[in-house]
Amino acid sequence: xxxxxxxxxxxxxxxxxxxxxxxxxxxxxxxxxxxxxxxxxxxxxxxxxxxxxxxxxxxxxxxxxxxxxxxxxx
Amino acid sequence: xxxxxxxxxxxxxxxxxxxxxxxxxxxxxxxxxxxxxxxxxxxxxxxxxxxxxxxxxxxxxxxxxxxxxxxxxxxxxxxxxxxxxxxxxxxxxxxxxxxxxxxxxxxxxxxxxxxxxxxxxxxxxxxxxxxxxxxxxxxxxxxxxxxxxxxxxxxxxxxxxxxxxxxxxxxxxxxxxxxxxxxxxxxxxxxxxxxxxxxxxxxxxxxxxxxxxxxxxxxxxxxxxxxxxxx
Numbered sequence: 001x002x003x004x005x006x007x008x009x010x011x012x013x014x015x016x017x018x019x020x021x022x023x024x025x026x027x028x029x030x031x032x033x034x035x036x037x038x039x040x041x042x043x044x045x046x047x048x049x050x051x052x053x054x055x056x057x058x059x060x061x062x063x064x065x066x067x068x069x070x071x072x073x074x
Numbered sequence: 075x076x077x078x079x080x081x082x083x084x085x086x087x088x089x090x091x092x093x094x095x096x097x098x099x100x101x102x103x104x105x106x107x108x109x110x111x112x113x114x115x116x117x118x119x120x121x122x123x124x125x126x127x128x129x130x131x132x133x134x135x136x137x138x139x140x141x142x143x144x145x146x147x148x149x150x151x152x153x154x155x156x157x158x159x160x161x162x163x164x165x166x167x168x169x170x171x172x173x174x175x176x177x178x179x180x181x182x183x184x185x186x187x188x189x190x191x192x193x194x195x196x197x198x199x200x201x202x203x204x205x206x207x208x209x210x211x212x213x214x215x216x217x218x219x220x221x222x223x224x225x226x227x228x229x230x231x232x233x234x235x236x237x238x239x240x241x242x243x244x245x246x247x248x249x250x251x252x253x254x255x256x257x258x259x260x261x262x263x264x265x266x267x268x269x270x271x272x273x274x275x276x277x278x279x280x281x282x283x284x285x286x287x288x289x290x291x292x293x294x295x296x297x298x299x300x301x302x303x304x305x
Contacts, residue, residue, distance in 0.1 A: 030210055032217040051220060055203040057248040065292055 007053040020045065026063040027052060034037050048066065175260045179267035184240075184283040187265050194278040195285055206278050208284045209236065212291070212298045229274020237272040239298075240283045242305035244269060252304040254296060262290060 006014040014021040017039035027048045028034040035045055052059040113121075188195035199205055204221040210216060214222070214232040223230045244267060246252030254263055265286040270279055289294040 030207060030218055050205055051218070054201050054220060055207055057198050058204040058207040059210075061288070062291065063205050065211065 004041055007049050011049070011052055011056060023052070030059070030062050031072065047058050172284055178239075179244050179248050180269055182268045183279045184268035184270065185265050186278070186282050186287060187286060187289070188282075192278075192282040196283060200279055205281065205284070206260075208288050211288055212236065212284065224275055227275070230276070232275065233276050233280065234272050234274040236284065237270040237274070237280060239305070240287070240304045241272065242267050243301045246301075246305040255300075258296060262296075265292075 008015055008023060010020060011023065013023045018043070019038040020038050020041060024035045024037045024039075024045060031048065032042075035048055036042070038045075041049075134179075184194075186193055189199070192197050198237075201220050202222050203218065205223060206218050207218045209232060210218060214236055216230075217246070223233060239277050243252055248264060268279070270283055276284075287298045287301075291298050
């Protein structure tokens with residue numbers, strides 16, 4: 001849990017319930033498997049935190065911009 | 075009267091038993107061949123070192139093959155192709171510096187704007203998850219996880235789509251069909267050049283192109299989807 005809290009802080013979130021909810025909402029914008037926005041560090045949220053932390057540079061960049069519309073060509 | 079003197083004289087009996095010429099040659103040939111018992115300890119050490127070296131090389135080669143094929147290496151395996159290039163050359167900038175309105179964008183490969191000596195931005199793309207997020211940010215449909223996009227070296231259709239889109243955008247910039255938004259910083263537009271192999275594999279060149287497209291969508295407000303739409 002301490003490691004997950006540290007990861008959350010590294011990503012710019014607080015470890016309070018409101019901070020966890022903010023992460024869950026941001027993750028749902030970029031993740032293909034949405035999290036339940038509970039404000040709690042359940043197993044799936046912990047896994048999401050670890051994933052986001054391992055790709056922190058891109059996660060921070062993508063969460064700060066609106067997701068582009070799906071390209072139709074190709 | 076003729077007599078067979080061969081078997082009767084002592085001298086001839088000795089000659090018949092000995093077969094001197096043939097025996098001497100065979101003995102000499104056998105003595106010339108090295109036998110295990112005849113090798114010096116240094117010769118044996120050399121043979122042993124050679125065998126060990128060959129075994130080690132074979133094991134290393136097998137390990138590299140496994141990493142390449144994704145048998146092991148885990149989710150950290152990200153780059154598949156490894157284009158041979160001059161290690162001193164980290165950019166394919168044309169000699170003239172590449173003007174934003176030039177018609178020579180469809181030459182070479184997308185530049186490595188990070189300058190990372192590995193040939194792509196290893197800090198941004200430490201895991202496949204980062205590549206997946208980039209593609210999501212550009213509007214492509216990929217799941218967000220840390221699994222390789224190309225298990226067993228199978229091309230990914232969304233990667234192929236991005237590669238084709240990139241090539242169309244670059245060629246469109248050259249032909250004038252695709253235009254950057256007015257007021258765009260020309261210095262930010264130089265990296266939009268080079269073509270990709272549409273092989274569905276996110277190698278270094280593709281990662282460099284993704285970085286260029288994504289960075290400009292943030293900094294220069296050049297939406298990738300709008301460029302693709304024009305192409």
